[in-house]
Every structure is written in structure tokens, then in C-alpha cells.
């Protein structure tokens with residue numbers, strides 16, 4: 103644990119902008135000065151000292167990124183207004199970034215004078231192979247607190263709102279976080295924040311498209327897809343609870359990080375195909391505690407990371423405080439912990455794992471949540487989860503009253519019955535056709551209804567289903583809808 107104090111809350115906007123402007127100005131001056139003078143020159147020493155003073159005053163406990171996009175300078179995600187007095191220095195900085203095809207520089211807390219001197223002189227060298235060459239030189243110099251980042255293309259901005267892009271950005275960021283923490287480096291919070299924001303924006307824009315992506319269950323990359331799915335499901339739940347964008351971003355971060363502690367559990371135990379012995383189970387059950395330790399090692403402790411630490415610790419503690427880690431004093435779990443607990447359990451039991459003979463269908467997943475509502479899971483959250491995904495969540499293979507077999511593609515639209523999702527026909531009828539089961543015919547009746555749920559657990563093979571078998575199963579949606587408990591009078595507040 104670093105023992106660093108918690109980062110203070112952001113200052114008012116005007117003061118923050120002034121700090122950012124000063125930071126860029128001093129960086130540009132230091133860069134220009136090193137371009138004209140030797141390292142021993144007092145002007146160089148003074149310019150670097152001024153820049154470091156600014157960093158240490160305002161960004162003592164958090165990293166700061168200075169970057170250029172489309173000839174505009176940014177500090178973290180804030181675009182800077184450049185005044186005439188700064189123009190020459192800032193243009194020198196932008197030209198230097200262009201020459202190296204450099205997107206930006208991240209300065210970590212603790213950046214030293216020698217590191218600044220090295221990177222500034224390198225930036226002033228002639229560039230032949232661009233960023234690749236510069237990064238190789240930086241590695242050779244052993245720079246620990248200065249990180250060079252690639253340019254971010256403008257064309258990627260709108261695409262980040264597409265569900266697939268957002269989902270794959272989540273996978274990348276999960277992979278990056280785990281590698282970073284494994285190597286005891288600092289998490290690049292700025293990039294992480296951009297991805298969590300993309301998840302929140304995408305869910306606000308077209309929730310069902312991103313929710314449908316959570317049916318991706320990559321067996322080999324379980325931890326990445328699982329963390330991503332839990333983040334998406336958690337944020338969608340948070341949205342239904344009326345969280346603001348900032349709280350949703352914090353929830354997304356916490357969900358991304360909830361299983362981080364598993365990187366300290368031996369892979370042989372995590373992927374053991376047979377039953378775990380008590381010692382191995384105890385090791386797995388340490389992962390919420392490992393997550394706390396790993397996150398406390400990060401130097402940038404702010405409100406968001408502290409929420410993630412608490413939720414990571416709590417995500418296997420049930421509503422009735424059963425589960426693990428076992429506690430003697432705690433009397434409740436935070437709302438973030440309860441949300442992630444629901445999303446985590448649903449995704450875990452509906453994902454195929456080597457140690458389980460069968461996998462629950464998404465439909466069985468929501469049934470499991472319902473069966474344990476009020477004991478393991480917060481009833482309000484289970485009800486919202488069911489409203490969000492429907493009785494037959496995306497990915498469920500269903501038999502229809504028409505004899506066709508389909509896969510649920512999207513949850514029912516708001517206002518439609520929970521048992522009437524949108525499906526893609528995969529067998530019988532016209533394979534590939536998209537059907538909305540909420541549609542009615544001219545007589546006002548639904549031409550098709552779900553009459554059976556199938557478990558394609560046999561390597562994706564659908565079981566054969568004849569009309570007589572379907573009929574024998576009968577409708578089941580109404581029965582499940584009745585199991586939803588009433589919500590309490592007041593919703594719990596986020597903590």
C-alpha cells in the first residue's frame with residue numbers, strides 16, 4: 103500500500119483550466135529551450151524545474167496526459183484554448199508531436215528531473231522512424247514516469263459509440279489493466295475513463311444493442327469477456343436506478359475491476375477441470391481480498407477507485423451476508439456491491455466453464471436470480487434485471503409455437519411483454535429471419551409465442567425439436583413473471 107493521501111476533489115473549472123494552460127505552456131517552453139541549449143544551461147534547468155513544479159502542485163497524486171489531436175492541445179480530456187502569447191511555444195510543441203507521430207505524453211506522479219531532461223532532448227532529435235523509434239529510445243533510457251502514447255484518430259471518435267467497437271474497446275482495456283497490474287505499473291486511468299464513458303454513452307443511446315453483446319462468452323479469454331459483460335450489465339442496472347453519468351462511470355470502472363484479484367490465483371486452479379479441493383477453493387475465495395491489495399498499490403486513489411475497491415471486496419458477499427469473504431462486523435453491502443453481485447452471478451452461471459458439465463441458459467440465469475431474490479440478491483435489482491433482459495434474455499435458444507427454433511437477439515422493447523423478445527430464426531421456417539414476438543396479426547393476436555427453452559450446451563448443436571414435443575411443454579412465461587417480487591417502497595441510495 104502506498105500510503106498516499108486521497109486525491110482532492112476537482113477544483114473549480116476556471117482554476118482547473120488555468121492549471122492546464124500553465125502545464126502546457128511550461129512543457130512547451132521546456133521543450134523549446136532544450137531544443138536550443140545544452141543540458142547544463144541554466145535556462146534548461148529553470149524551464150524543467152518550472153514544469154515539474156506545476157505537475158507536483160496540481161497532479162501530485164494522479165497522472166496527467168498532454169496530447170495533440172487535429173492540431174488542438176488537450177490536457178486529459180480538456181481541450182485547451184491557446185492565447186496569442188502562448189502560440190509560438192505551443193506550435194513548437196505541436197510540430198514536435200507531428201514530427202514523431204506522437205499522440206501525447208502521460209506524466210506519472212513522481213516524474214523526475216532526469217527523466218524530463220532525457221525525454222525532452224530525445225523529442226528534439228531528428229525523427230526517422232517516428233514513434234516506434236522514440237518509444238525504443240524511451241525504453242532504453244528506462245523512463246518510468248513518462249509514457250509516450252499513439253495519436254488518436256478523429257475517425258475513431260464516432261465509431262466508439264458503435265456497440266461492437268465499444269465492446270472490443272472494453273476487452274482491450276480489461277486486458278491492458280490486468281497486464282499493467284501484473285507488472286506493478288500504473289493503470290492508465292485516462293484511457294479507462296474514456297472506455298467507461300463510451301459504455302455509459304452507448305447504453306444511454308441504444309441499450310439493447312450493447313446488452314445483446316453480453317452474450318459473447320469467450321472461453322479462453324473468460325476474465326476479459328466476463329469483466330466486460332459484468333460492466334455492461336451493471337451499468338444498465340445503474341441506469342435503471344437513475345444514477346447520473348458520473349456514478350455510472352464509477353460503477354463501470356468498479357465492475358471492470360471486480361475480478362482483478364484473480365490474476366494472483368494460479369491459472370491451474372482457476373481452470374481446473376475437476377472439483378476443487380478445500381485448499382484450492384480457499385485460494386479462489388481470496389480473490390476479492392487480492393483485488394483490494396492490488397488496487398491499493400495504485401498511487402491514484404480517488405473516490406472512483408475507492409468505490410471500486412469496496413465493490414471488488416464485496417462482490418461475492420450476498421445480500422444476507424452469506425458468501426465470501428466471511429465477515430463478522432459488516433451489516434450491509436453497498437449498492438455498487440449488490441449490483442455487481444447480480445451481474446457477476448448471472449454472467450458466471452451462463453458462461454461455459456471447464457469445471458462444469460452443463461451451463462445454464464440465459465433463461466435459467468434469470469430464474470436463478472429470481473429463486474435467490476431476497477436472500478442472495480437485492481429484490482429490486484432482480485426485478486430490474488428481469489425487466490432489462492426479459493424472461494428470455496439475449497442468447498436464449500427458444501422453441502416457438504410455430505415449430506421454428508430461434509435465438510433471442512434483443513430483449514423486448516420497453517412496453518412489450520417480458521416474454522416477447524426479438525429473435526433470429528435458426529431452424530425451420532426461414533432461417534436468418536428476424537421476428538419480433540411482440541408483433542400481432544390482423545386479428546390482434548400474437549402469431550408466435552415461446553413454448554420451450556433449449557440448452558445448446560452440446561458444442562452449439564441445437565437439439566432436435568418436433569411439434570409434438572413443443573406442444574407438450576406448454577407456455578412458461580406467465581409463470582415466471584408471477585415470481586417477480588414487489589419492490590420495496592424506497593430504493594436504496596448509492597454509497
Ligand SMILES: [Fe+2]
Nearest residue numbers: 360361417418
Ligand atoms: Fe469474483
Ligand SMILES: [Fe+2]
Nearest residue numbers: 328360361446
Ligand atoms: Fe466475476
